[in-house]
Amino acid sequence: MNFTKMHGLGNDFIVIAGEQQLPDNAAQLAIDLCNRFFGIGADGLVYILPSENADFRMRIINSDGSEAEQCGNAIRCVAKYVYDNGLTNKELITIETLGAGAQAVQLRVEGGKVQTVRVDMGEPILNGLAVPTTVDQEQVVEHPIEVDGREFRFTAVSMGNPHCVIYVDDAANFDLAAWGPKLETHPMFPRKINVEFVTVNSREHTEMRVWERGAGPTLACGTGACATVVASVLNGYTDRTATVSLKGGDLLIEWNEADNHVYMTGPAAEVFRGSL
Secondary structure, X not given: OEEEEEEEOOEEEEEEEOOOOOOOOHHHHHHHHOOOOOXXXXXXXXEEEOOOOOOEEEEEEEOOOOEEOOOHHHHHHHHHHHHHOOOOOOOEEEEEEOOOEEEEEXXXXXXXXXXXXXXXXXXXXXXXOOOOOOOOOOOOOOEEEXXXXXXXXXXXXXXXXXXXXXXOOOHHHOOHHHHHHHXXXXXXXXXXXXXXXXXXXXXXXXEEEEEEOOOEEEOOOHHHXXXXXXXXXXXXXXXXXXXXXXXXXXXXEEEOOOXXXXXXXXXXXXXXXXXX
16 A cells, blocks of 8 residues: 655645445555554544545545544645546546545645645534534533633634634643543534634734644644634634744634625645555
């Protein structure tokens, strides 16, 4: 089996192309191969598969063996892979995801290689039960949640996968390991949740750290950056277009008022190739 190691702002994946369907042992493969000491090392295993509804189909298996519905960094890696490896010559393609269906992806190509990728991430889901949370409200904004005697306030957004956005004074130095796993598995989130800790620097800029469901702390999360801007608009903190600074770099996010879609622009990179 041939693989390509790729990353989007340090959120890294083992990318496999050429299979016709997800193998039966994909969960165990992800656990084994994503192990950073005894395997290749990655946040997830990504399969590029045929699609009946789009140019390509993406399936993402987290490092713990669970399947992710969507991943903004992974979809940029897939887009770069298919163009750079000659699987398409189009600069506007569609990629099918489990949580958001077929998504339009615009490639910016220079020198025959993809430099940045702009993805139509679709409309955010704001209904509390649909995210899902246990909160039966049309929008869950600054809702209280208690963990080990400490109260946080979160805003819930789904970008095809669930997120809770929490504003803190210093996201860069926030103790992810202490609070991330407890919030991820809180009973208020029936399918667990991705947790973003965010500091607002201006109306055009936020800083975010993420605890990803099924992967733990990662250097970046594309859907989390999208959820952050949506939540920041709902809370009145930022404009509809803002830069989100993650540990691995920056993403430009736009929540378009005309079509209600969220657009994400950022890079992807190949690290190395190998075979198993």
